[in-house]
Amino acid sequence: MIMSGKFGRYGGVFVPELLIPALEELEGAFLKYREDKKFNKELEYYLQEFAGRPTSLYFARNLSEKWGCKVYLKREDMLHTGAHKINNTLGQGLLAKYMGKERLIAETGAGQHGIATAVVGALLNIPTEVYMGSEDVERQKLNVFRMELSGARVLSVDSGSRTLKDAINQAFRDWITNVDTTHYLIGSTMGPHPYPTMVKHFQKVIGRETKEQILQKEGELPDAVIACVGGGSNSIGIFSEFIDDEEVELIGVEGGGEGIGSGRTGATLSVGTEGILHGSFSYVLQNFDGQITEAHSVSAGLDYPGVGPEHSYLKITGRAEYVAITNKEALRGFELLSKYEGIIPALESSHAVAYAEKYAKMKENRGRSIVVNLSGRGDKDMFLVAREMGEKI
Amino acid sequence: MNSEEDYKNSKGNYNNSKGNYKNSEEDYENSKGNSDSLNIRVESYSAMFQRAKEKSEGVFIPFIVAGDPDFETSLQIVRELVEGGADALEIGFPFSDPVADGPTVQSADIRSLNAGMTTAKGFEFIRKIREFTSIPIGLLVYYNLIYKMGVDTFYENARKSGVNGILAADLPPEEAGDAVKAAEKNGLNQIFLAAETTSNERLQEIIKLCSGFLYVVSVMGVTGARSEMGTSTVEMVGRMRSHTKLPLCVGFGISKPEHITEVIKAGANGAIVGSILIDVIAENLGDQDILKAKIRESCREMKEATLKDQIE
Ligand SMILES: Cc1ncc(COP(=O)(O)O)c(C=O)c1O
Numbered sequence: 001m002i003m004s005g006k007f008g009r010y011g012g013v014f015v016p017e018l019l020i021p022a023l024e025e026l027e028g029a030f031l032k033y034r035e036d037k038k039f040n041k042e043l044e045y046y047l048q049e050f051a052g053r054p055t056s057l058y059f060a061r062n063l064s065e066k067w068g069c070k071v072y073l074k075r076e077d078m079l080h081t082g083a084h085k086i087n088n089t090l091g092q093g094l095l096a097k098y099m100g101k102e103r104l105i106a107e108t109g110a111g112q113h114g115i116a117t118a119v120v121g122a123l124l125n126i127p128t129e130v131y132m133g134s135e136d137v138e139r140q141k142l143n144v145f146r147m148e149l150s151g152a153r154v155l156s157v158d159s160g161s162r163t164l165k166d167a168i169n170q171a172f173r174d175w176i177t178n179v180d181t182t183h184y185l186i187g188s189t190m191g192p193h194p195y196p197t198m199v200k201h202f203q204k205v206i207g208r209e210t211k212e213q214i215l216q217k218e219g220e221l222p223d224a225v226i227a228c229v230g231g232g233s234n235s236i237g238i239f240s241e242f243i244d245d246e247e248v249e250l251i252g253v254e255g256g257g258e259g260i261g262s263g264r265t266g267a268t269l270s271v272g273t274e275g276i277l278h279g280s281f282s283y284v285l286q287n288f289d290g291q292i293t294e295a296h297s298v299s300a301g302l303d304y305p306g307v308g309p310e311h312s313y314l315k316i317t318g319r320a321e322y323v324a325i326t327n328k329e330a331l332r333g334f335e336l337l338s339k340y341e342g343i344i345p346a347l348e349s350s351h352a353v354a355y356a357e358k359y360a361k362m363k364e365n366r367g368r369s370i371v372v373n374l375s376g377r378g379d380k381d382m383f384l385v386a387r388e389m390g391e392k393i
Numbered sequence: 394m395n396s397e398e399d400y401k402n403s404k405g406n407y408n409n410s411k412g413n414y415k416n417s418e419e420d421y422e423n424s425k426g427n428s429d430s431l432n433i434r435v436e437s438y439s440a441m442f443q444r445a446k447e448k449s450e451g452v453f454i455p456f457i458v459a460g461d462p463d464f465e466t467s468l469q470i471v472r473e474l475v476e477g478g479a480d481a482l483e484i485g486f487p488f489s490d491p492v493a494d495g496p497t498v499q500s501a502d503i504r505s506l507n508a509g510m511t512t513a514k515g516f517e518f519i520r521k522i523r524e525f526t527s528i529p530i531g532l533l534v535y536y537n538l539i540y541k542m543g544v545d546t547f548y549e550n551a552r553k554s555g556v557n558g559i560l561a562a563d564l565p566p567e568e569a570g571d572a573v574k575a576a577e578k579n580g581l582n583q584i585f586l587a588a589e590t591t592s593n594e595r596l597q598e599i600i601k602l603c604s605g606f607l608y609v610v611s612v613m614g615v616t617g618a619r620s621e622m623g624t625s626t627v628e629m630v631g632r633m634r635s636h637t638k639l640p641l642c643v644g645f646g647i648s649k650p651e652h653i654t655e656v657i658k659a660g661a662n663g664a665i666v667g668s669i670l671i672d673v674i675a676e677n678l679g680d681q682d683i684l685k686a687k688i689r690e691s692c693r694e695m696k697e698a699t700l701k702d703q704i705e
Binding site for chain 2: 001004012013014015016017018020021022159160165166169172173176177179273274275276277278279281284286287288289290291292293
């Protein structure tokens with residue numbers, strides 16, 4: 001390894017020896033191509049022409065009036081496949097192609113990252129296989145079909161929790177067995193080095209655009225940037241550009257599930273403890289012995305018992321603040337944005353919207369400017385939300 | 394909110410496979426202080442390898458998961474392994490997310506966790522083994538179990554219960570500083586993995602930290618019985634032999650006595666066999682007597698494959 005892959009004490013490469021050469025190869029390729037003109041030009045082309053960048057920074061006038069703050073929405077929901085995930089899958093997919101890899105594998109929970117990987121596999125002509133917990137396969141049939149339409153094979157994982165955590169385990173096992181030919185396209189800023197650094201690199205475009213756009217519209221930096229945190233990629237993507245601007249509050253919103261005291265939560269940074277999961281040292285949900293426990297959130301993208309190591313670092317250093325929003329509150333965020341702005345957000349992003357309301361309503365924050373990262377759109381959540389609202393569709 | 398409580402509160406909300414396993418805080422409290430009194434005899438790895446060398450044979454090291462399918466049965470299985478001719482033992486502590494393991498070991502982990510295995514009970518398990526054998530015992534764990542207990546505490550508990558060496562499957566040299574220090578402090582061996590893809594330079598780094606023996610991974614992949622042994626395994630063993638005087642034990646995928654003979658002929662000191670034994674456990678959960686007899690028989694066959702007349 002050239003870099004240690006550490007953020008303070010967090011991160012690292014906690015993987016079986018068999019994977020180290022592959023991680024070294026990946027790190028080398030990443031460091032090389034990130035400076036490569038041709039690579040960057042090609043990536044920029046796809047981000048623009050295929051994914052639909054830049055996304056707008058939309059002034060949410062109705063909510064702003066209602067809340068007494070200036071509320072801006074970074075519209076990652078407008079991207080192809082419906083979420084920020086495509087920024088990363090295009091970056092890593094292209095990298096895999098430059099590395100001469102013949103096969104992509106990915107993990108997925110709700111299917112967003114799986115779809116973003118599948119379409120990139122189709123675009124770049126690389127056979128793609130997506131691991132998905134058998135419970136998620138059952139819950140997200142529509143997304144399974146979408147992945148298959150794009151030519152990907154969906155591999156149902158029946159071991160352990162039968163959800164995202166074990167889909168990741170299975171993807172690692174596949175990679176250990178097929179390192180020569182295969183690139184493991186991890187979907188968030190988690191996993192062993194170089195993934196947290198590399199995924200951040202590909203998601204930084206969110207923050208870069210946001211900064212430019214807000215300066216153009218407001219002539220000054222925002223008071224707060226709010227984003228939801230699952231593995232941590234859309235949040236790191238938008239935070240990173242503002243980390244050195246101390247006056248900007250950075251707020252990560254976790255999936256609180258049924259409440260952080262309920263035992264059924266995905267709020268890893270709020271209630272978890274330090275530990276090692278999926279290759280890096282970070283906060284995790286675990287029991288006394290260090291057995292990893294299940295996360296719970298109404299939004300599959302926040303339903304993960306770990307979190308990217310850089311978030312642990314930002315939490316410990318106090319540079320970012322992490323809060324939890326419950327399932328119920330998130331549904332309210334979902335309804336608010338749909339009703340007042342005509343924008344139907346993903347349930348993940350709805351957590352950020354819900355916290356933005358709380359933030360705006362604090363006395364000391366009156367009149368401030370807030371950027372909410374709208375990481376994805378809500379199409380995928382229609383059935384679930386309808387059910388939660390007691391509607392039949 | 395204390396997360397500890399959080400998890401206790403959530404007990405019973407999931408089905409068995411959901412990873413809400415027994416919390417060992419209680420076991421841990423109960424076990425404190427009763428270990429130092431143990432007067433145990435422990436044979437070192439070097440003495441064991443020397444013993445084999447004098448008899449011109451290889452060593453056979455069976456692997457099982459502590460507490461699979463339950464504490465008592467598992468302990469009886471270990472007795473059979475020892476009776477069946479094991480030269481040393483490799484004992485896994487179960488983990489909820491074993492990324493280096495195939496379905497066989499994963500299932501063993503789940504059986505063990507569901508039967509109430511905890512880290513504290515794992516050490517108790519080792520102490521019980523020490524009541525009937527002094528052959529070397531290696532622990533195979535995932536690093537989070539070590540980290541969560543506290544590296545120093547874990548190694549101290551390992552020493553006190555009679556462990557010889559520790560291998561953390563997800564702990565490459567880059568991250569092993571604390572573990573190696575704790576191993577030295579407690580007079581334990583820190584064991585590392587090396588594989589076909591391990592370059593010679595990297596091998597040098599690993600060897601600097603490794604003691605007891607080097608665990609050579611015979612296949613690119615996860616644990617699990619394979620019907621064929623790759624020809625490259627033989628080459629790899631030869632390459633590693635030329636780089637180190639450390640004893641070499643080959644594991645992952647070995648399923649037949651012939652494989653054992655083959656790797657020893659290639660220059661390895663021994664073979665580690667897990668999945669095939671765990672398959673026997675999984676297939677005979679209903680009948681303990683048959684299970685024990687089959688385990689012992691398997692062991693006999695595999696030990697035989699290491700003997701002088703086989704490997705010459
Ligand atoms: C729309 C959306 N937002 C957020 C997330 C959470 O991931 P991350 O924290 O990596 O941005 C997901 C994950 O599936 C998602 O689909």
